Amino acid sequence: MIKIAQIGTSKNSHGNSIWESIKKQTGLFEIAGYAFPENEREKFPDRMKPFDGYPEMTVDEILANPEIEAVTVETEEIYLTKYALMASKAGKHIHMEKPGGRELVDFEQLIHTAKERSLTFSTGYMYRFNPKVLEALDKVDKGALGEIYAVEAHMDCKHPPEVRQWLENFPGGMMFFLGCHLVDLIYRIQGEPLEVIPMNCATGLDGVSAKDYGMVAFRYPNGISFAKTCACENGGFLRRQLVICGSKGTIEIKPFEVSAEGGQYTVMNETYHSNWNAPGNMTKTGIYDRYDAMMKNFAELVMGKKDNPYTYAYEYGLYKLLLRACGKEPA
Incomplete structure (x- = not known):
């Protein structure tokens, strides 16, 4: 049993969902309490219950x-x-919402401190624990798709104008906020690209001047991969997708998330035929919670039951790549 506390919550991210997940996993976590250090109670009164x-x-x-x-x-x-x-300097194991703050030097210090003290460092990339993503990554790692030459990733939604304008707080806007999930998946599958071509922009819709449309291309030796994330797309949520293209086959995960009673499910299609009209093999998951597997994984890491495949070096490399995808070249 891990004694745990939460620092903060927010309006637009996963803080309340993470809290609900650790509350329900009573066999893993004993909750000591919470702190709201940035006036969350005053700023987000509807998130307090x-x-x-x-x-x-x-x-x-x-x-x-x-x-x-x-x-x-x-x-x-x-x-x-x-x-x-602050938590790492105090010797606490950390699960942190993605992707981190805005400055590379601060993130680098965090990674250095966590590594120096052998602390678990987990980040809120919940798609790492999506059942179909795990299945797809296993097939990639085992060579079932052959040589990977492209990954295409979409994460879109429809946010109100005030949320889209809020994106101006981040380098790259929507690419930093949600595109980070997609950059993580591409980086996990293909590693460091040869070139990063950011194309983030503001749609200008509803008078919003922030970059609410994120797009980045990654050039690899044998192909081009891309991530696209838009905050003003009608129907965008059900068009969220991950396509992994290999010399032997293609995997398409779409819809990534379909809301259902008790949680959500994911649909995946696999095609290994050269016939243009081959429909592929379509499967879907049962109903699952978006965050429970991630927090269970965190507990198992803290208890030493497994090694973390997302190493300190991986998290640092991912953060640097994300900043480049946002148009902010590290110094």
Whole structure:
């Protein structure tokens, strides 16, 4: 059993969902309490109810408590690295919302501190634990698709104008906020690209001036991969997809997420035929929760039951690549 506390929540990300997940996984987590260090209670009053009945603490109280082994850092994105670094310096294992704060130097210090102290460092890329993504990655790793020459990834949705304007807080706007999930998948499958070509822009719809349309191309030795993420696309949620193209076959995961009673499900199509009209083999998952597997994985990492395939070096490399995808070349 892991004694855990949460630092922060937010309006537009996964803080409340992570809290609900650790609350329900009572065989893994004992919740010590939570802290709202960035005036979350005043800024997000409609997000407070799930925390009722649990002790509210200060960050200092959480970090000074030797019984608290781990923290979930779920503040607004701009504060993530700040509090994760504080937690790592206090010797706490960390699950942090993706992708981290805005500055590479701060993220680098976080990774260095976590590695130096042999702390679990987990990030909120929940698609890493999507059942069909796991199945697809296993097929890629075992060579079932042959030589991978392209990955195409979409993550779109319809956000109101105030959320789209809020994206101006981040380099690259929507690419930083949600495109990070797609960059993670491409990087996991293909590694470091030869060239990064960011094409992020503002649609200008509803008077929004922030970059609410994210697009980036990655050039590899044998092909071009891309990530596209749009915040103003009607029907975009059900068009979220991952396509992995190899010399022996193609996997298409679409829809990535279909809401259903009790959770969601995912659909995958595999094609290994040269016949242009071959329909492929379509399968879908049962109903599952979007975050439970990720938080269970975090617990198992903290307890030493498995090694983390997403190493410190991987997370650092991913963050650097994301900044490039956002048009911000690391110094």
